[in-house]
Amino acid sequence: xxxxxxxxxxxxxxxxxxxxxxxxxxxxxxxxxxxxxxxxxxxxxxxxxxxxxxxxxxxxxxxxxxx
Amino acid sequence: xxxxxxxxxxxxxxxxxxxxxxxxxxxxxxxxxxxxxxxxxxxxxxxxxxxxxxxxxxxxxxxxxxxxxxxxxxxxxxxxxxxxxxxxxxxxxxxxxxxxxxxxxxxxxxxxxxxxxxxxxxxxxxxxxxxxxxxxxxxxxxxxxxxxxxxxxxxxxxxxxxxxxxxxxxxxxxxxxxxxxxxxxxxxxxxxxxxxxxxxxxxxxxxxxxxxxxxxxxxxxxxxxxxxxxxxxxxxxxxxxxxxxxxxxxxxxxxxxxxxxxxxxxxxxxxxxxxxxxxxxxxxxxxxxxxxxxxxxxxxxxxxxxxxxxx
Numbered sequence: 087x088x089x090x091x092x093x094x095x096x097x098x099x100x101x102x103x104x105x106x107x108x109x110x111x112x113x114x115x116x117x118x119x120x121x122x123x124x125x126x127x128x129x130x131x132x133x134x135x136x137x138x139x140x141x142x143x144x145x146x147x148x149x150x151x152x153x
Numbered sequence: 154x155x156x157x158x159x160x161x162x163x164x165x166x167x168x169x170x171x172x173x174x175x176x177x178x179x180x181x182x183x184x185x186x187x188x189x190x191x192x193x194x195x196x197x198x199x200x201x202x203x204x205x206x207x208x209x210x211x212x213x214x215x216x217x218x219x220x221x222x223x224x225x226x227x228x229x230x231x232x233x234x235x236x237x238x239x240x241x242x243x244x245x246x247x248x249x250x251x252x253x254x255x256x257x258x259x260x261x262x263x264x265x266x267x268x269x270x271x272x273x274x275x276x277x278x279x280x281x282x283x284x285x286x287x288x289x290x291x292x293x294x295x296x297x298x299x300x301x302x303x304x305x306x307x308x309x310x311x312x313x314x315x316x317x318x319x320x321x322x323x324x325x326x327x328x329x330x331x332x333x334x335x336x337x338x339x340x341x342x343x344x345x346x347x348x349x350x351x352x353x354x355x356x357x358x359x360x361x362x363x364x365x366x367x368x369x370x371x372x373x374x375x376x377x378x379x380x381x382x383x384x385x386x387x388x389x390x391x392x393x394x395x396x397x398x399x400x401x402x403x404x405x406x407x408x409x410x411x412x413x414x415x416x417x418x419x420x421x422x423x424x425x426x427x428x429x430x431x432x433x434x435x436x437x438x439x440x441x442x443x444x445x446x447x448x449x450x451x452x453x454x455x456x457x458x459x460x461x462x463x464x
Contacts, residue, residue, distance in 0.1 A: 099165065120268055
C-alpha cells in the first residue's frame, strides 16, 4: 500500500515535463531579458531611481541648474 | 488496489501533439510577414524586443489555431486531410486544446502589450478573435465566401509587426494587410480547383461545391484583378521603391496571366492535363507573396545604405 516515489506516470510523462520545464525557463529568460532591455532603454539611471521611495539627494536638480 | 494507476489511458499526448495544435506551418507564414512588417517600419526596434514581439505574434497565431482545432474537431474528423490532427485522432482531449488556446492567447496578448504597446496587443487580440470566432465559429460553416473574410485573420500579422515598431496604423500597414487579404482567395481557390476535397461531406460550404467550378474560376480572376492595384500601390508608399515595383510588376503579370489561363479553362481541360495550370498557378501564388514581402525587405535593407525607396 505504498506510493512509489518514481511512479510509471513520471517516466511516461518525462518528455512533457522536460518540455514544460524548458518553456518555463524560456519564459523566465524572456521576462528577465525584457526587464534588462527596458531599464537600460531609460538611459538616465535617475529616471528609475526616482521610484524607489527613498530620498536621493543626487537626483534633486541643483538650484539654478538648467534641466 | 495498491497503487495509483492511470494506465487506462491508451495514449499519453507528448509535446509534439500539443505543438501540432498550434499549426506550425501557418505559424511560419505569420512569423515571416510579421517580421517584414516590423523590419520595414521607419522606427528601429531593439532586437530583443523585436524577438519577443514576433514570438508573441507567433504564439497568438498558434493559440488561435488550437482554438480552431477545438471548435472544428467534428469537421476535422470527417475529412481525410485533417483526420490525423491531434483531437480527431484522439491524441489530445478537446478540453486540453481549449485550455491551451485560451491560456496561450492570454499570455501572448499581455506579454505583447507589456513588451511593446497596447495597439499591437489589441490587434493581436482582434486577430485571434477574428480567426477563432468570426471565421471558425461563424463564417466557415455558413457561407462559401468564408475564405474571403476569414483571410483577414492571416492578413493582420504585418500590420501587428508595424504597430509593434511605430505604435500606429498607417497606409503602409493597411496596404500590407490588403495585399494578403486580396491574395488569399485566388490562392486558396486555385488550390480548391485541383484538390479533391471532402468539405461537402463535412458540411462546410466551399465555392467549388456550392457554386461550381466555373464560378470559382471567375472568382479567381476577379480577385486577382482586385489584388493587382493593391500590390502595385504598395510600391509607391514610403516602404516601396524601384526594386519592389519591378518585382511587383513581374509577379503580378505572372499571377494575372495564370488567373486568365484558369478562367479560360473548362472541366474537360482540367481532366485532360490533370489540373496542370491550376497546380502551376497555386505555386506561383506562393512565390507571389514571398516575392512581394521579400522585396519590401530588400528595400528596407537598401535604405540602410541610403539607396532604397524613392529618395
